[in-house]
Amino acid sequence: MKVAQELAERVGRAAWNAGISADLYKTTVGYALEHPFDLKNGDYATAIALQYASREGSNPRDFAKRIVEALGDIPGIAKIEVAGAGFINFYLAPSALTDTIATARGEAWGRNDANKGKKIMVEYTDPNPFKEFHIGHLMSNAIGESIARLLEFSGAQVKRANYQGDVGPHVAKAIWGLKKLGINAPDPAALGKAYSTGAAAYENDDGARAEIEALNAKLYDRSDADINALYDAGKKTSLAHFENIYRTLGTKFDYYFFESETAPTGIKIVREHSDVFVKSEGAIVYQGEKQGLHTRVFITSKGLPTYEAKELGLAQMKAEKWPFDSSISVTAHEQSGYFEVVLAAMREVAPELASKLRHISHGMMRLPSGKMSSRTGDVITGESLLAELVESAKERATDSRAEDTNALAEDVAVAAIKYQILKQASGRDIVFDRERALSLEGDSGPYLQYAHARAHAVVEKAREQNITGNMDTDAEPIELSRLLHRFPEAVEYAARELEPHLLTNYLLEFASAFNRWYANEQILDGSAGAPHKVALTDAARRTLKNGLWLLGIPAPEKM
């Protein structure tokens, strides 16, 4: 990192000396450095000469040469060359990489201070009590957890929040179903059945629909003791069930918000701003057309708040609970339209708060055959998927070295599902292929875990032989050590973009380099070079350990 900063500054100065304009200097300095995709083009590179020369009509290569001359010698850089159309490539010196290896063996490897001191709340997962924990919640959880950890690694103080829909028509449907089926002490499976019973009746039976709507109103005002008892029991069961899932997934929430709590606050905000929200067809709406959006209902004609009004209340309650600099909500893409409208309304009623809110939308999990639909039963719940993965991993774990193969199977299952979610850009849909998801090979979470376990085993064995890993400052740079050097920058990049997949991609490349190196190199070969190789292995182990942590994936030491 220090090398990179120094290099960026020097490139800027050299370009300045070589005749770059003040304007361009400002726009390029600090952004001028990049990592060549191909290591043969150096550890750092800059296209500054290409960018500048085109504006002058001069030859990019000549200009690049002038910059290189102005640069002179740079500590930590062994070679500077002009390549291609006018790129300037920098190659790290052995001593710089040795420093990197030493740093990489420490616990703090990969941390940065890009968000130092910032208070950031991250809201994610958001399952609804009385309904199943489905794959969308799994996606939100995996992405949200990783973002929270990336922000923590960049120095932010992070609070994890979970916002759950414990009131609304979906709950009324489930309660109605419970009554219909005569269930008084619901378990999670019974709740799922009750919900689908209620949902089907709501669509097909007018009488049932009226009953459900009446029930919904009673849930808001809590006027019926029998219903309250059923509701409280169902909610308790649901939440306890979700806690088990969070534990498996490795998430610990700081705050829980419920729609039943945000509703009154939301209604109050809407009612207090009659200049922003208007009556229309008996409902109170926000007319988003003036912002290029669409009109949405905030309070229904029956006087009940919609998700939109509750969201207003939620934002205010979050800020009261823990004053934050920024609050991030991770939800499915299908909600981004409504979120935009809520945000537009919020900008009018609470501009300062609105400016701190950020919405990240993730894609949907689709089946190869099309969209999942709970109506047709063509749906996979998050829990059933996890259970299947655990079974699959157990079969594979029979010849493993782990003491507890059940625990290992769970770690591997979590890795498999989270990796599949986190390896692609978060906004995109994921086409769910059961066979691929259950596969534990190739481009997968277990691949990263396996590389980590291997590195761990070697380090342990070296310790038994009292080889602590003294480094050779003249060791020739190799692919593995050069990629190692990029880890902190990959972390910072992923944190800046709030995109875990940028880190996932890096880790795959790194693990792949490690596995290649491992296959071709006897690390504990008794030679004078062994300690240095042990140090590099230890650095790789730490990189994979910290990298997996940032993805929210467990890193078992034995597989």
Next chain:
RNA sequence: CCCCUCGUAGUUCAAUGGAUAGAACUGGAGUCUUCUAAGCUCUCAAUGUAGGUUCGAUUCCUACCGAGGGGACCA
């Protein structure tokens, strides 16, 4: 009709406006008396169409074609 995502090997995904567009899976050929074969090596294979901006476009802009999501009382 409007708005938001997105079109890259047979499939699922990468590529901060740069260098020969990278992986994985599938198919084919190899590889465990040596630190973990959930590994490694080799091999076949791709930017929807038409323009524009740029020294340079998978990336930015426009149009078209195609997929998914959203568009008043669900979330």
